[in-house]
Amino acid sequence: MSVDTSISVDEIRKEFPVLHQQVNGKPLIYFDNAATSQTPECVTNALIHYYQNDNANIHRGIHTLAERATTAFEETRKAAQRFINAGEAEEIIFTKGTTEGINLVAQAYGRKFLKAGDEIIISGMEHHSNIVPWQLLCEQTGANLKVIPVQPSGEILLEDFDRLLTDKTKLVSVVYISNSLGTVNPVAEIIAKAHAAGAVTMVDGAQAAPHHQIDVQALDCDFLAFSGHKMYGPTGVGVLYGKRALLERMDPYQGGGEMIREVTFEKTTYNDIPYKFEAGTPNIADVVAFKAAIEFIEGIGFEFLHQQEMALLQRGKERLYSIDGFTPIGTAAHKTSVISFLIDGVHPFDLGMLLDARGIAVRTGHHCTQPLMDHFQIEGTVRASFAVYNTVEEIDTFAEALSEIVKKFRS
Numbered sequence: 001m002s003v004d005t006s007i008s009v010d011e012i013r014k015e016f017p018v019l020h021q022q023v024n025g026k027p028l029i030y031f032d033n034a035a036t037s038q039t040p041e042c043v044t045n046a047l048i049h050y051y052q053n054d055n056a057n058i059h060r061g062i063h064t065l066a067e068r069a070t071t072a073f074e075e076t077r078k079a080a081q082r083f084i085n086a087g088e089a090e091e092i093i094f095t096k097g098t099t100e101g102i103n104l105v106a107q108a109y110g111r112k113f114l115k116a117g118d119e120i121i122i123s124g125m126e127h128h129s130n131i132v133p134w135q136l137l138c139e140q141t142g143a144n145l146k147v148i149p150v151q152p153s154g155e156i157l158l159e160d161f162d163r164l165l166t167d168k169t170k171l172v173s174v175v176y177i178s179n180s181l182g183t184v185n186p187v188a189e190i191i192a193k194a195h196a197a198g199a200v201t202m203v204d205g206a207q208a209a210p211h212h213q214i215d216v217q218a219l220d221c222d223f224l225a226f227s228g229h230k231m232y233g234p235t236g237v238g239v240l241y242g243k244r245a246l247l248e249r250m251d252p253y254q255g256g257g258e259m260i261r262e263v264t265f266e267k268t269t270y271n272d273i274p275y276k277f278e279a280g281t282p283n284i285a286d287v288v289a290f291k292a293a294i295e296f297i298e299g300i301g302f303e304f305l306h307q308q309e310m311a312l313l314q315r316g317k318e319r320l321y322s323i324d325g326f327t328p329i330g331t332a333a334h335k336t337s338v339i340s341f342l343i344d345g346v347h348p349f350d351l352g353m354l355l356d357a358r359g360i361a362v363r364t365g366h367h368c369t370q371p372l373m374d375h376f377q378i379e380g381t382v383r384a385s386f387a388v389y390n391t392v393e394e395i396d397t398f399a400e401a402l403s404e405i406v407k408k409f410r411s
């Protein structure tokens with residue numbers, strides 16, 4: 001596929017009202033996209049349209065609004081299926097985000113199928129949400145957690161994974177793209193090796209969904225989780241993909257309305273997938289609006305997204321790496337549009353505050369990857385993460401602001 005040349009960043013920016021504001025007297029430069037990206041008008045319009053026209057509880061009602069709401073909700077399921085190329089819409093479970101998706105797998109799959117002495121492998125660059133659910137599972141089952149070490153470049157080596165993988169390995173859960181470093185991990189190879197060893201695989205796709213074409217059938221992952229708010233969508237909605245055969249064998253995650261077939265005080269039978277895992281009234285409005293975010297990305301296309309983000313990354317490297325005392329954290333050969341860094345002698349929090357005073361939003365701290373920060377023996381970093389609506393001019397303004405701040409610190 002080729003890049004759609006009719007698309008321009010200027011046009012894309014027009015769809016994001018939030019970007020056109022002054023912060024602390026300066027035009028906003030939003031470089032905190034890996035935490036939460038901004039939402040285009042098509043998404044907020046979908047949300048408003050839903051509340052102003054179709055709002056009703058889903059699946060249970062026979063009146064017109066309930067039917068409309070149900071149809072819109074299920075349309076998003078189909079859009080999500082298409083987005084990650086899942087084989088069936090029933091393999092798409094709505095969650096409130098990646099965190100809930102991983103917890104669901106840990107509890108509904110792990111608690112049922114893992115036992116004392118079994119092993120779970122993760123990598124050293126995981127977000128806390130792909131660490132703590134497995135630690136909880138280990139406490140509950142007596143399983144053990146193993147960690148693929150991270151290289152100074154912020155990459156993992158398949159040889160290291162090979163060494164950890166044994167017949168005790170029952171589950172492998174790795175991040176597709178690191179939120180702290182931008183590293184793109186070789187997940188397809190990891191999945192193939194894990195399957196050959198008889199383990200089930202989970203991919204944390206939180207950072208991959210907005211940047212990479214995900215194809216769950218080509219990857220052959222058993223589970224994949226991602227969040228709407230990192231891919232131009234609303235907060236409070238995410239997707240867990242799971243292979244039908246596994247989802248059907250799993251226990252429900254939560255009990256309540258919607259996830260049942262029949263309830264008596266003696267015995268309850270469960271609904272089919274995906275409803276078995278969607279207890280209670282879901283976040284209907286945000287799920288409905290999430291479809292607009294998926295279509296927004298599809299409309300731009302991953303070729304354009306990739307080209308734009310790589311141009312921003314390249315410019316960022318050219319302009320930032322020469323700043324006095326600049327140390328990049330995470331220099332993997334294959335990485336996405338994230339620049340994590342430190343400046344000698346200046347605390348990341350001070351940098352974050354001084355940049356904010358100039359209207360520039362970056363993230364500072366451990367980025368919910370404390371073990372990774374410990375590995376690098378640092379408290380945290382400053383992270384600038386770029387989205388499709390960011391411009392080369394913004395990077396230049398950022399680089400100039402950072403240079404000035406550093407000069408002032410040194411003088």
Ligand code: PMP
Pocket residue numbers: 034035096097098099100127129130175177178179204206207227368
């Ligand atoms: N994994 C990664 C790699 C992330 O970047 C994040 C969000 N920072 C999460 C998991 C958790 O996502 P959420 O907070 O949307 O559940």
